[in-house]
Amino acid sequence: MESPCGRYVLVFNGEIYNHREIRQKLECEQQGWDWRGHADTETLLASFAARGIEDTLTACVGMFAFALWDKQTKQLTLGRDRAGEKPLYYGWHKGGFVFTSELKAFKALPGFESEVNRDALAIFMRHQYIPAPHSIYKNVFKLPPGHYIHLDARSLVDRPVPVPYWTVNESIKAGGESPFQGADANAVLALENLLMQSVSGQMLADVPLGAFLSGGVDSSVVVALMQKQATRPVKTFAIGFDDPRYNEAEHAAAVARHLGTDHTELYVSAQDALDLVPRLPSIYCEPFADSSQLPTFLVNKMAKQHVTVALSGDGGDELFGGYSPYQFAPKYWRLLSKVPRPLRAAMAGVIPRSPAPDKFLKLAEVMAARSKEDFYRLMMSHWTQPEMLVRNACEPPSVLSSPDLWPKTDSYEHWMMAMETQMYMPDDILVKVDRAAMANSLETRVPLLDHRIIEFAWQLPLHMKIREGKGKWVLREVLYKHVPRELIERPKKGFSVPLGDWLRGPLRDWAEALLDEQRLQAEGYFYPAPIRNAWQQHIKGRRDNSGKLWSVLMFQAWLEAQ
Numbered sequence: 001m002e003s004p005c006g007r008y009v010l011v012f013n014g015e016i017y018n019h020r021e022i023r024q025k026l027e028c029e030q031q032g033w034d035w036r037g038h039a040d041t042e043t044l045l046a047s048f049a050a051r052g053i054e055d056t057l058t059a060c061v062g063m064f065a066f067a068l069w070d071k072q073t074k075q076l077t078l079g080r081d082r083a084g085e086k087p088l089y090y091g092w093h094k095g096g097f098v099f100t101s102e103l104k105a106f107k108a109l110p111g112f113e114s115e116v117n118r119d120a121l122a123i124f125m126r127h128q129y130i131p132a133p134h135s136i137y138k139n140v141f142k143l144p145p146g147h148y149i150h151l152d153a154r155s156l157v158d159r160p161v162p163v164p165y166w167t168v169n170e171s172i173k174a175g176g177e178s179p180f181q182g183a184d185a186n187a188v189l190a191l192e193n194l195l196m197q198s199v200s201g202q203m204l205a206d207v208p209l210g211a212f213l214s215g216g217v218d219s220s221v222v223v224a225l226m227q228k229q230a231t232r233p234v235k236t237f238a239i240g241f242d243d244p245r246y247n248e249a250e251h252a253a254a255v256a257r258h259l260g261t262d263h264t265e266l267y268v269s270a271q272d273a274l275d276l277v278p279r280l281p282s283i284y285c286e287p288f289a290d291s292s293q294l295p296t297f298l299v300n301k302m303a304k305q306h307v308t309v310a311l312s313g314d315g316g317d318e319l320f321g322g323y324s325p326y327q328f329a330p331k332y333w334r335l336l337s338k339v340p341r342p343l344r345a346a347m348a349g350v351i352p353r354s355p356a357p358d359k360f361l362k363l364a365e366v367m368a369a370r371s372k373e374d375f376y377r378l379m380m381s382h383w384t385q386p387e388m389l390v391r392n393a394c395e396p397p398s399v400l401s402s403p404d405l406w407p408k409t410d411s412y413e414h415w416m417m418a419m420e421t422q423m424y425m426p427d428d429i430l431v432k433v434d435r436a437a438m439a440n441s442l443e444t445r446v447p448l449l450d451h452r453i454i455e456f457a458w459q460l461p462l463h464m465k466i467r468e469g470k471g472k473w474v475l476r477e478v479l480y481k482h483v484p485r486e487l488i489e490r491p492k493k494g495f496s497v498p499l500g501d502w503l504r505g506p507l508r509d510w511a512e513a514l515l516d517e518q519r520l521q522a523e524g525y526f527y528p529a530p531i532r533n534a535w536q537q538h539i540k541g542r543r544d545n546s547g548k549l550w551s552v553l554m555f556q557a558w559l560e561a562q
Contacts, residue, residue: 008071012044089101089141121555199225235307389527391524525559
């Protein structure tokens with residue numbers, strides 16, 4: 001979109017939920033903008049022209065990626081939303097600067113050199129995703145969430161330094177300097193008001209709208225607050241599995257009945273998910289190995305048959321202490337750290353050679369940790385030594401491995417939550433949801449990631465998040481005002497699939513072809529021995545190496561699709 005004066009051109013992807021308020025303020029502050037419509041794109045363009053980049057971004061509540069071209073100064077600005085809901089890649093090609101929302105768009109450029117970044121491949125083997133600013137291609141980068149960059153047309157060869165306009169670390173610092181002082185009941189009420197505000201803003205749509213409902217805390221609280229504000233039953237969606245180990249559909253249905261939503265559920269077979277596997281490299285246009293990508297795609301596909309926009313409950317675990325490591329990691333580290341490290345390292349060398357259960361093998365991998373932060377990083381790693389796996393690679397630093405990027409937190413639990421919010425959430429969870437939705441032409445929105453809720457969460461003390469061995473205390477208390485406790489209180493299963501069984505069964509031939517020793521040798525990206533060893537252990541049932549193998553398989557499938 002071009003500004004009426006002809007100076008600015010904006011390319012924009014996303015939604016600005018408060019664009020009407022921004023527009024009203026612009027109209028009050030100055031006359032003269034010739035409004036041509038009611039779109040948030042036009043509001044954003046007018047604000048950039050009137051207020052500049054930083055003030056506009058600070059005022060925006062939304063999910064977005066944009067590029068703004070100033071014809072007068074010959075300057076290009078790229079920016080991304082605070083939480084990282086919308087993607088933005090950039091790089092250089094034949095002396096020019098290129099940017100896109102999807103890596104595969106670069107393939108349309110004549111002679112685009114898509115050389116694999118082996119260092120990024122190494123970090124992918126550790127985490128199952130590639131964290132910003134890295135990408136799978138050399139000389140192509142992801143813009144970090146909450147940042148923008150300026151480029152001058154006269155000096156395109158200079159690599160721009162991303163400028164933060166909002167960061168998780170600043171939110172943590174601000175929260176520590178002005179902590180929430182009220183009682184439990186005040187915290188619950190304050191959070192409920194913020195959630196109502198966020199949900200209300202994200203329900204504004206001129207197309208059919210609904211929500212995902214798993215029956216867990218996060219999605220249930222979003223749906224409950226949607227239904228409270230809606231004039232008709234909210235459309236909700238859940239998928240179920242025939243395998244009871246992975247099925248939560250009946251819990252979602254019970255919550256839907258209580259809230260009175262217009263609920264749709266789809267039971268998918270293993271075959272439905274397996275049929276999707278060949279499509280994954282085109283849906284996720286760089287290697288991505290979180291296997292819950294399969295059910296995520298299927299629930300998005302189902303929702304698209306009924307609505308154009310769907311709200312999700314992502315973000316609750318990172319902000320309010322929901323993941324199980326927040327409970328068990330501090331206990332394990334307290335015990336381990338009492339044992340001298342040389343002794344732990346010696347024990348770590350013995351356990352893998354014994355017929356030990358998988359949990360003990362994971363313990364062996366983390367035993368020699370040098371610190372509680374190192375312990376957590378090893379615990380979250382799939383391949384703990386990626387350079388022993390990827391040829392000619394040097395694993396690049398990440399937030400998790402860079403102490404100078406860590407915020408000051410008051411507890412180990414809060415440190416872990418800060419790490420997940422900055423890496424796992426934007427580069428795994430939000431990638432998984434966004435790409436699955438976009439592949440189905442569905443727009444997803446994430447009310448819990450409104451920056452005002454993130455900032456409030458960091459004002460709360462730990463005991464309002466984790467209490468009596470359970471996470472998300474304050475979020476649960478909001479939910480229990482709307483949904484009976486007994487419908488929610490149960491062990492969490494997670495959104496997963498029986499990947500280990502599938503790799504030994506229906507996916508075995510597909511995997512065997514991709515993991516063939518001669519093929520690995522010829523392609524030259526991996527040392528075959530550790531992969532073949534992990535594969536043999538897995539198919540013989542000695543170990544569950546499905547997580548490790550899925551990382552390799554997703555890269556191999558992506559490489560084949562290239």
